[in-house]
Amino acid sequence: MFDSLSSRLEGVFKKLKGHGKLTEKNVEEGLREVRMALLEADVHYRVAKKFIADVKARALGQEVMKSLTPGQQVVKIVNEELTRLMGESLEDLNLSGTRPVSVMLVGLQGSGKTTTSGKLAVYLKKKGKKPYLVPADVYRPAAIDQLKKLGGQIGVPVFPSETEMDPVEICDKARTAAQKAGCDVLLLDTAGRLHLDAELMAELVRIRDAVMPSDILLVADAMTGQDAVNISESFDKALDLGGVILSKMDGDARGGAALSIRAITGKPIKFIGVGEKLTQLEAFHPDRIASSILGMGDVLTLIEKA
Amino acid sequence: SKTRDVLTTDIDELFRGRKKLDADLLEEIEELLITSDMGVETTMTLIDRISKKSGGISNAKELKAVLKAEVCALMAKPAPATASPRKPHVIMVVGVNGVGKTTTIGKLAARFAGEGKGVIIGAADTFRAAAVEQLTIWAERAGVDIVKHRDNADPAAVAFDSVEAATARGKDIVIIDTAGRLHTKVNLMEELKKIKRAVAKKLPDAPHDIYLVIDATTGQNALSQAKLFNDSMGITGLILTKLDGTAKGGVVIGICNTLDIPLTYIGVGEGVDDLQKFDPEQYAEALFS
Numbered sequence: 001m002f003d004s005l006s007s008r009l010e011g012v013f014k015k016l017k018g019h020g021k022l023t024e025k026n027v028e029e030g031l032r033e034v035r036m037a038l039l040e041a042d043v044h045y046r047v048a049k050k051f052i053a054d055v056k057a058r059a060l061g062q063e064v065m066k067s068l069t070p071g072q073q074v075v076k077i078v079n080e081e082l083t084r085l086m087g088e089s090l091e092d093l094n095l096s097g098t099r100p101v102s103v104m105l106v107g108l109q110g111s112g113k114t115t116t117s118g119k120l121a122v123y124l125k126k127k128g129k130k131p132y133l134v135p136a137d138v139y140r141p142a143a144i145d146q147l148k149k150l151g152g153q154i155g156v157p158v159f160p161s162e163t164e165m166d167p168v169e170i171c172d173k174a175r176t177a178a179q180k181a182g183c184d185v186l187l188l189d190t191a192g193r194l195h196l197d198a199e200l201m202a203e204l205v206r207i208r209d210a211v212m213p214s215d216i217l218l219v220a221d222a223m224t225g226q227d228a229v230n231i232s233e234s235f236d237k238a239l240d241l242g243g244v245i246l247s248k249m250d251g252d253a254r255g256g257a258a259l260s261i262r263a264i265t266g267k268p269i270k271f272i273g274v275g276e277k278l279t280q281l282e283a284f285h286p287d288r289i290a291s292s293i294l295g296m297g298d299v300l301t302l303i304e305k306a
Numbered sequence: 307s308k309t310r311d312v313l314t315t316d317i318d319e320l321f322r323g324r325k326k327l328d329a330d331l332l333e334e335i336e337e338l339l340i341t342s343d344m345g346v347e348t349t350m351t352l353i354d355r356i357s358k359k360s361g362g363i364s365n366a367k368e369l370k371a372v373l374k375a376e377v378c379a380l381m382a383k384p385a386p387a388t389a390s391p392r393k394p395h396v397i398m399v400v401g402v403n404g405v406g407k408t409t410t411i412g413k414l415a416a417r418f419a420g421e422g423k424g425v426i427i428g429a430a431d432t433f434r435a436a437a438v439e440q441l442t443i444w445a446e447r448a449g450v451d452i453v454k455h456r457d458n459a460d461p462a463a464v465a466f467d468s469v470e471a472a473t474a475r476g477k478d479i480v481i482i483d484t485a486g487r488l489h490t491k492v493n494l495m496e497e498l499k500k501i502k503r504a505v506a507k508k509l510p511d512a513p514h515d516i517y518l519v520i521d522a523t524t525g526q527n528a529l530s531q532a533k534l535f536n537d538s539m540g541i542t543g544l545i546l547t548k549l550d551g552t553a554k555g556g557v558v559i560g561i562c563n564t565l566d567i568p569l570t571y572i573g574v575g576e577g578v579d580d581l582q583k584f585d586p587e588q589y590a591e592a593l594f595s
C-alpha cells in the first residue's frame with residue numbers, strides 16, 4: 001500500500017550525494033519519512049514524536065560515514081535508537097521463588113492468553129520443568145474446556161476449574177493441587193478483560209495478591225493499533241507487569257505496538273507468538289522488530305556491514 | 307448509547323482560547339485522527355479537506371460539523387441492492403484470530419431470532435480447541451439450532467450440512483462460523499473458498515452475505531486484512547467489534563472508503579445484546595463529540 005521507507009528515503013536523500021556532517025535540513029526531511037513509517041506501523045503518535053525528537057538530537061552534526069549515504073546514516077541512527085529502546089538482551093520467564101511458582105497471563109479479550117498458556121507449558125516442559133495449567137476464566141463460554149483440550153494435546157495436567165468457582169479461589173486451590181501433582185510452575189490463564197473494567201481489573205489484583213506470581217505477562221496482539229499505550233499502561237499500573245508476550249506475529253503486521261508498549265511501560269517483551277500451534281512460540285529479538293517496524297530489512301543489512 | 311460514551315474526544319478542549327484553525331490546531335487534530343487509528347492516508351485526506359474549509363471554521367461546533375460531514379462522506383455507501391429475500395439466507399462470518407466472530411454470531415442469531423426468524427448456526431470452526439463448545443453455548447443463549455460435527459471434521463461438510471438442515475427445516479437464516487485465520491496464510495484462505503463452494507453446491511446463489519469481523523483495537527493491519535479477505539472471498543459487510551474499550555477503530559473509515567464495503571454492525575460488549583446496527587452519523591458524532 002505504501003512505498004517502503006527505504007525507497008522514500010532514497011528519494012529524499014538523492015540530492016545529498018556528498019559526505020560531511022548531517023545538517024538540520026537533511027535530517028529533518030529524512031525524519032519526516034521515518035515518522036510516517038512509524039505511524040503506518042502503528043507506533044503511537046506521542047511515542048513516535050518523542051522518538052523522532054531523540055533521534056534528531058543525536059543525529060545533528062554527526063559525521064556521515066564514508067561507506068554510507070546521508071540517508072543511510074540517518075537510518076543507521078534510527079535503527080540503533082530503536083534497538084536500544086526495545087532492549088538489547090533477551091529476557092526469559094521469571095521463575096524465582098519457592099516452588100511451585102506461578103506465572104499469570106493477562107490481557108484484552110481474544111489477545112491469545114489461553115493459547116499462549118499452552119505454548120508456555122510446552123516451552124517449560126522442554127526445559128525440564130513440570131508445568132500445571134490453571135483455567136481461571138469462568139466467563140467466556142467454554143474457556144475452561146479450551147484449556148483442558150490444549151492440556152490434553154500436550155500431556156500437561158489441568159486444574160479442574162468449574163464456572164461456579166471464583167477465579168481467586170481457583171488460583172489459590174490450584175497451588176495445592178499442583179504441588180500434589182508434583183508440578184513446579186503454575187500457568188494462570190485469566191479471562192480477557194478491558195483495561196477500563198474496574199471490577200475485573202480488581203479481580204486480577206486479588207489473584208495476584210493471593211498467589212504472588214513470580215511473573216505477570218501481558219499478552220498483546222501484534223496487530224494492536226494506537227490503543228496499545230492505554231492497554232499496557234493500565235495493566236502495568238494495576239499489576240506491575242513482569243513482561244509482555246506479543247501474539248500473532250506470523251502475519252504481516254509491522255508490530256509498532258511493540259515500540260509503544262515498551263516506551264510506555266519499560267517492560268521487556270519476552271516472547272512472540274508465531275502461529276496457532278502450541279510449539280509456535282519464540283524468544284523476542286529486539287533487533288528484528290526494529291527492521292519490521294521500519295519495513296526495511298534490506299537497508300539495515302547493508303548498514304550493519306558498514 | 308455505549309459507543310457515544312466511550313468514543314469521546316474533546317474538540318471543545320482543542321479550540322479553547324482559539325479563534326481560528328491555525329497550524330497548531332491542525333496538528334492537534336492530526337493527533338486526534340491518528341490516535342483514533344485512522345492511519346496516515348485517511349488523516350491527511352481529512353486534514354486537507356478541513357484546511358480547504360478553514361475560512362468557515364471559527365469555533366469548535368463548526369469544526370466538529372465539518373469533521374463529521376467529511377467522515378460520513380468517506381463512509382457513506384449506497385444501500386446494498388435489495389435482492390428478493392432468500393430462504394434460507396446464508397451468512398458466512400470470517401476474520402483473523404480472536405476478533406469476535408463466534409461471539410458476534412451468537413449476538414446476530416439472538417437478534418434475528420428476536421425478530422421472529424428461524425435461525426441455524428453452523429459450527430464450521432472445527433479447528434480451534436473448544437470452538438464448537440463455545441458456539442453451542444451461544445446457540446443455547448440465542449435459542450437457535452446448531453449443526454455440528456466432531457473436532458477436526460471437514461469445515462466445508464459442516465457448512466453444507468447446515469444449509470441442508472436449514473432447507474429441510476424451513477429456516478430463514480443460516481450463519482456459518484469459521485476458524486480464525488490470518489489473511490496472509492494462503493492454504494487457510496483456500497480452505498475458506500472451499501467452504502464457500504460447498505455452500506453454493508447446496509444453494510447456488512449462497513452465501514448471500516460474507517461478513518468480515520474486525521477488532522476495533524486493531525491498527526493499520528486491518529487494511530491488509532480487509533483487502534486480502536475481500537480478494538479471496540468477496541466481502542459484503544464489515545462488523546467492528548470491541549468498541550466498548552478505548553480503541554476507536556478509525557481504520558474502518560479507510561477500509562469502507564477504499565474497498566467500498568459497508569460497515570453493518572458494531573459490537574459493544576460480551577453480552578448477547580451488545581450488538582448495534584452501525585450508524586455513520588452516530589459513529590462520527592461519537593468520534594468528535
Ligand SMILES: Nc1nc2c(ncn2[C@@H]2O[C@H](COP(=O)(O)OP(=O)(O)OP(=O)(O)O)[C@@H](O)[C@H]2O)c(=O)[nH]1
Nearest residue numbers: 109110111112113114115192248273274275403404
Ligand atoms: N496466527 C496466530 N494465532 C494465534 C496466536 N496466538 C493465539 N492465536 C489465536 O488467536 C485466537 C484467540 O486466542 P485465545 O488463546 O483464545 O485468546 P484469549 O486471549 O485466551 O481469548 P479470551 O480468553 O477470549 O480473552 C485463537 O484463534 C488462537 O488460535 C499466534 O501467535 N498466531
Ligand SMILES: Nc1nc2c(ncn2[C@@H]2O[C@H](COP(=O)(O)OP(=O)(O)OP(=O)(O)O)[C@@H](O)[C@H]2O)c(=O)[nH]1
Nearest residue numbers: 109110403404405406407408409486548573574575
Ligand atoms: N469487550 C468486548 N469483547 C468482545 C466483543 N466481541 C467479542 N468479544 C470477546 O472477544 C473474545 C474473542 O471472541 P470470539 O468470539 O471467541 O472470537 P473469534 O473471532 O471467534 O475467535 P477465534 O475463533 O479464536 O478466531 C472473547 O473473550 C469475547 O467475549 C465486544 O464487542 N466487546
Ligand SMILES: [Mg+2]
Nearest residue numbers: 113114137143
Ligand atoms: Mg482465553
Ligand SMILES: [Mg+2]
Nearest residue numbers: 407408431437
Ligand atoms: Mg471463533
